[in-house]
Amino acid sequence: MENLEGRVGVITGAASGIGRAMAVAFAAEGMHLALADVEEGPLGDTAELVRAEGVNALAVPTDVSDPEAVEHLAERTVSELGGLHLACNNAGVSAGGLSWEVDLDTWNWVLGVNLFGVIHGLRSFTPRIVASGGGHIVNTASMAGLTSPPGMSPYNVSKHAVVTLSEAMAVELSMTHPEVGISVLCPGWVRTRIHEADRNRPSDPGAPIDTAVADEEGEQAAMEGMRDIVEALIEGGLAPEAVAHQVVDAVREQRPWVLTHPEWMEMVRNRTERIIAEEPPSVGFLPGLSDGAG
Numbered sequence: 444m445e446n447l448e449g450r451v452g453v454i455t456g457a458a459s460g461i462g463r464a465m466a467v468a469f470a471a472e473g474m475h476l477a478l479a480d481v482e483e484g485p486l487g488d489t490a491e492l493v494r495a496e497g498v499n500a501l502a503v504p505t506d507v508s509d510p511e512a513v514e515h516l517a518e519r520t521v522s523e524l525g526g527l528h529l530a531c532n533n534a535g536v537s538a539g540g541l542s543w544e545v546d547l548d549t550w551n552w553v554l555g556v557n558l559f560g561v562i563h564g565l566r567s568f569t570p571r572i573v574a575s576g577g578g579h580i581v582n583t584a585s586m587a588g589l590t591s592p593p594g595m596s597p598y599n600v601s602k603h604a605v606v607t608l609s610e611a612m613a614v615e616l617s618m619t620h621p622e623v624g625i626s627v628l629c630p631g632w633v634r635t636r637i638h639e640a641d642r643n644r645p646s647d648p649g650a651p652i653d654t655a656v657a658d659e660e661g662e663q664a665a666m667e668g669m670r671d672i673v674e675a676l677i678e679g680g681l682a683p684e685a686v687a688h689q690v691v692d693a694v695r696e697q698r699p700w701v702l703t704h705p706e707w708m709e710m711v712r713n714r715t716e717r718i719i720a721e722e723p724p725s726v727g728f729l730p731g732l733s734d735g736a737g
């Protein structure tokens with residue numbers, strides 16, 4: 444979608460981090476935006492930042508794991524902003540622990556937001572983009588969708604699913620609606636609040652999710668160590684604005700993959716080669732841990 448000016452977009456997870464940065468970047472290109480998130484106050488702040496770029500902003504408090512809420516968001520976008528050309532399915536949360544110990548509430552929460560949030564978005568937004576004459580979809584996955592780091596299986600599972608969904612949909616769209624493009628965003632570490640995702644958890648699990656499930660002392664220490672590593676890596680990560688600019692370019696250039704950390708591609712190659720060679724998996728992108736396999 445080369446010409447962005449005057450077009451209409453919807454962005455989920457727009458109250459913080461990458462979502463907010465994408466909102467400001469697309470507004471700077473002249474796009475009118477519907478902004479969705481569960482955090483109403485910060486969502487209003489994003490709407491102000493968008494309006495400051497001289498375009499319209501519609502803030503719609505939305506839980507993306509609720510299909511009716513997402514459908515309502517899509518309806519309001521079209522009726523109040525006059526169409527739909529860009530959809531960024533970006534809202535996300537993170538949680539982990541030892542795969543076999545993660546409680547079902549956590550699995551349901553992470554998959555509900557990260558995977559079903561994207562599915563609901565695709566179902567509600569795609570027909571409206573087609574009806575508006577075409578445009579582009581951006582699904583936020585992660586490098587966790589291209590590798591399999593330990594201690595964060597619900598997150599990995601959701602992001603691998605978003606990658607394969609986006610790949611399949613790219614082919615489906617090219618066969619049925621070539622006027623609609625699709626990209627999948629797979630960042631490495633980005634300086635956002637993703638490691639504080641618990642703030643948006645609907646029910647209080649009573650204790651930090653990634654340690655509450657690890658009963659054994661050794662397991663608990665390992666989980667805490669992993670959490671500290673992840674926190675430090677996120678705080679030293681890429682600025683969300685840099686990610687947002689790459690997304691704007693990808694939409695303009697119809698690029699299917701937005702890989703913001705080229706230095707991480709070696710890990711993807713390594714994983715793929717291990718699969719082909721039938722070798723055991725490695726720790727992926729948690730460099731503070733060692734599995735002895737490199």
Ligand SMILES: NC(=O)c1ccc[n+]([C@@H]2O[C@H](COP(=O)([O-])OP(=O)(O)OC[C@H]3O[C@@H](n4cnc5c(N)ncnc54)[C@H](O)[C@@H]3O)[C@@H](O)[C@H]2O)c1
Pocket residue numbers: 455456457458459460461462479480481482505506507508533534535536556583584585586629630631632633634635636637638639640643677680
């Ligand atoms: N930060 C990173 O290192 C990183 C790396 C790869 C991928 N990602 C992905 O980027 C996306 C954006 O995350 P971020 O890093 O900006 O984190 P963030 O926590 O700063 O922003 C995520 C936003 O999603 C919102 N959200 C959470 N649950 C929601 C729900 N049910 N409905 C609607 N909105 C909801 C939050 O309120 C928040 O505003 C996520 O999908 C995340 O998985 C982040």
